[in-house]
Amino acid sequence: DAARLPHELAIITGSGRRRAAVVLNPAKVGDVEEFKARVRTVAELNGWHEPLWYETTIEDPGHGQANAALHEEVDLIIAAGGDGTVRAVCEEVARTGVAVGVLPHGTGNLLARNLGIPLNARDALDVAFGGQDRAIDLAVLETDTGTSTTFLVMAGLGMDAAIMTGVNDQLKSKVGWLAYFVSGV
Secondary structure, X not given: OHHHOOOEEEEOOOOOOOOEEEEEOOOOOOOHHHHHHHHHHHHHHOOOOOOEEXXXXXXXXXXXXXXXXXHOOOOEEEEEEOHHHHHHHHHHHOOOOXXXXXXXXXXXXXXXXXXXXXXXXXXXXXXHHHOOOEEEEOEEEEOOOOOEEEEOOOOOOOHHXXXXXXXXHHHHHHHOOHHHHHHHO
């Protein structure tokens, strides 16, 4: 029951919001300038201002970028990338009152699939800029060393974690989900 859980996040956006930021994993969207133009067009059609743009890096998959967007006091932060980008953004935005839109551009897109967010970029943009807010539960894993990690869809230990860690990113970009099978063999 979401009302009894201490960790939740508003995801997808409702009407009435006017300032958005996009945390973009440029490795996942192909032509970055074309992607930005598409986002700007849909934002304008839905009554939003020009979005602020923050690109992820190998060193920072979205944490710092989401925090920078929060400091700009935006109403919506759109995570555009794969599950890693979405998780990093959601971890920072949780419990702030700022909504998160998801533009799925990864291999798995697990959160988007679970929430029924379209995998088609244009339809997902329409949901992000014109959909309804929806609270989801988050879980936080805290270790004995004091570090914590937020997760949204699932968490794994042992073999499951080893498969995820061992996946070859170049293979994943070519064959998608099959790369996880290869990692597990």
